[in-house]
Amino acid sequence: MGQKGTETRDRLLDATQELLETGGYFGAGLNQVIASSGAPRGSLYFHFPGGKDQMVGASIRRAGQAISDSLHGLAESSGSAAEFAEGVLNQLGDRLEQSGWRKGCPVATVALETAATNDPLQQACSEVYASWEGEVRARLADHPDADDLAVTTLALIEGALLLARAHRSRDPLTRVARQVRALLS
Amino acid sequence: MGQKGTETRDRLLDATQELLETGGYFGAGLNQVIASSGAPRGSLYFHFPGGKDQMVGASIRRAGQAISDSLHGLAESSGSAAEFAEGVLNQLGDRLEQSGWRKGCPVATVALETAATNDPLQQACSEVYASWEGEVRARLADHPDADDLAVTTLALIEGALLLARAHRSRDPLTRVARQVRALLS
Numbered sequence: 092m093g094q095k096g097t098e099t100r101d102r103l104l105d106a107t108q109e110l111l112e113t114g115g116y117f118g119a120g121l122n123q124v125i126a127s128s129g130a131p132r133g134s135l136y137f138h139f140p141g142g143k144d145q146m147v148g149a150s151i152r153r154a155g156q157a158i159s160d161s162l163h164g165l166a167e168s169s170g171s172a173a174e175f176a177e178g179v180l181n182q183l184g185d186r187l188e189q190s191g192w193r194k195g196c197p198v199a200t201v202a203l204e205t206a207a208t209n210d211p212l213q214q215a216c217s218e219v220y221a222s223w224e225g226e227v228r229a230r231l232a233d234h235p236d237a238d239d240l241a242v243t244t245l246a247l248i249e250g251a252l253l254l255a256r257a258h259r260s261r262d263p264l265t266r267v268a269r270q271v272r273a274l275l276s
Numbered sequence: 277m278g279q280k281g282t283e284t285r286d287r288l289l290d291a292t293q294e295l296l297e298t299g300g301y302f303g304a305g306l307n308q309v310i311a312s313s314g315a316p317r318g319s320l321y322f323h324f325p326g327g328k329d330q331m332v333g334a335s336i337r338r339a340g341q342a343i344s345d346s347l348h349g350l351a352e353s354s355g356s357a358a359e360f361a362e363g364v365l366n367q368l369g370d371r372l373e374q375s376g377w378r379k380g381c382p383v384a385t386v387a388l389e390t391a392a393t394n395d396p397l398q399q400a401c402s403e404v405y406a407s408w409e410g411e412v413r414a415r416l417a418d419h420p421d422a423d424d425l426a427v428t429t430l431a432l433i434e435g436a437l438l439l440a441r442a443h444r445s446r447d448p449l450t451r452v453a454r455q456v457r458a459l460l461s
Contacts, residue, residue, distance in 0.1 A: 115389040117302025193392040199438060200388040204300045206441040207378040216442045236455065242439065242448050243432065243455040250435030253384060254427065256391040257401045263427050270421065270428040274459050 100138045102128045107150040113193050115200040116147060116212070147201065148215040154197035155219030162226040173272040175230050176244050180271070183252055184264040192259045195252040220245070231275075240275065247271060285323045287313045292335040298378050300385040301332060301397070332386065333400040339382035340404030347411040358457040360415050361429050365456070368437055369449040377444045380437040405430070416460075425460065432456060 106128035110119035121143055125132050139146040162179065169175035186194050202216035228241035247267055254263035291313035295304035306328055310317050324331040347364065354360035371379050387401035413426035432452055439448035 113392055115300055115302060115385075117300060118389065191392060195388070195391075198442075200300075200385070202442040203380070203385040203388065203438065204303065206380075206444065207298055207376065213442070213444065217444070220439055220442050239451040239455050242436075242451045246435030246439055246448060246452050247428070247432055248435065249438050250431030250433065251427075253388065253434050253438065254405055254431055257383075257387040257398070257405050259391065259398065259402070263431060266424040266427045267431050270424050270459065274455065 096138070099130050099134050103130050103135060103138060103146065104150045104153055106130075107146055108154050108197065111147065111150060111201055112195070112197055116204045116209075119143075119147065144209065144211055148212055151198055151201060151212070151215045151219060155222060158197065158219075159222050159226055162223060166226060166230040169230070171276070172231050172234070172240075172244075173275040175227075176248070176271045176275060177268045179248055180251060180264050180268040183248065184255065184261045184268075187252065187255055187264070188261055192256055195256040196249055199249060199253065234275075243274065244271070247274070281323070284315050284319045288315050288320060288323060288331065289335045289338055291315075292331055293339050293382065296332065296335060296386055297380070297382055301389045301394075304328075304332065329394065329396055333397055336383055336386055336397070336400045336404060340407060343382065343404075344407050344411055347408060351411060351415040354415070356461070357416050357419070357425075357429075358460040361412075361433070361456045361460060362453045364433055365436060365449050365453040368433065369440065369446050369453075372437065372440055372449070373446055377441055380441040381434055384434060384438065419460075428459065429456070432459070 103124060106124045107119055109127065110123055121135065124146070125135060135146070136142070139149065161182065165178045165182065166175050169178055183195075198216050198219050201212060202220070205212040205216070207213075224241050224245050227244050228237055231237040231240050231244075234240055251263045251267040255261055288309060291309045292304055294312065295308055306320065309331070310320060320331070321327070324334065346367065350363045350367065351360050354363055368380075383401050383404050386397060387405070390397040390401070392398075409426050409430050412429050413422055416422040416425050416429075419425055436448045436452040440446055
């Protein structure tokens with residue numbers, strides 16, 4: 092694929108992800124993706140011959156990889172697992188507040204909407220969560236309950252993001268960040 | 277409202293809630309609500325003259341109240357805050373598994389879909405979460421960090437339910453239930 096093709100594909104995925112984060116799977120119509128990306132209609136089926144679900148799956152995986160990279164960076168710069176978790180909660184809180192409560196977990200809405208009814212997208216979301224859990228797990232390497240604590244830490248982060256979006260307030264993230272140390276030390 | 281009116285209203289709300297939990301706000305079309313409730317179309321506008329958002333708001337609040345009642349009952353029968361949280365995670369895990377991974381948190385999908393774009397429904401979801409937090413807070417009455425721990429416990433429960441749905445597995449709920457004691461004792 093040439094540079095122009097890559098750019099068009101990225102524009103389609105940017106528009107898809109923006110719509111997914113604001114209104115979920117059912118809020119991301121193909122016409123809206125085309126309108127807000129400015130990409131020609133034909134390019135959508137050129138890049139994603141499988142249609143909407145292929146494009147949504149690619150968008151979820153790309154957003155998941157960006158968060159994985161960011162978790163990896165935070166893990167390397169944190170002195171302890173608790174400091175890492177606090178850093179994640181603070182970074183995600185900044186992103187959420189700066190986006191006007193639009194950008195929480197980039198995967199959660201689609202995960203909930205498709206969990207029971209759309210096998211390929213359920214699989215894509217499950218893989219993204221497993222990869223994030225792996226990043227958290229790596230930071231807990233020598234803890235005797237590392238497997239349990241990795242999923243517990245991820246659940247805390249996801250739940251705090253959900254409550255922060257629901258209340259349109261950073262408060263849940265701030266309070267959880269204060270308590271995560273008790274869990275991880 | 278007579279008994280028949282109340283029954284029709286309940287049937288409409290049952291169908292709405294079922295569709296909301298499976299496919300979210302955008303997956304709950306009025307035509308589907310009418311088809312799966314078997315209620316006459318006119319009854320929808322009779323009971324909910326404000327249309328879809330009024331009906332979805334009523335459905336969310338009713339489902340929220342059912343969970344509040346259940347939290348209240350578990351709080352009364354639990355010997356400690358940790359036992360209470362474990363009981364909640366187990367009960368929600370049973371519900372989720374028995375429903376074929378459809379019934380997680382009855383509010384979360386709509387909360388995420390509408391948080392940034394629909395003020396009345398954002399408000400309804402926020403109120404439901406605040407009432408659940410109040411039930412958890414009441415169980416932690418004498419703990420010095422009760423306010424922080426109430427939102428942290430609720431975040432853990434919501435996050436674990438989200439991951440369990442995403443993976444179609446009880447495993448996240450089981451693991452979190454094992455770790456919640458460290459947080460609450």
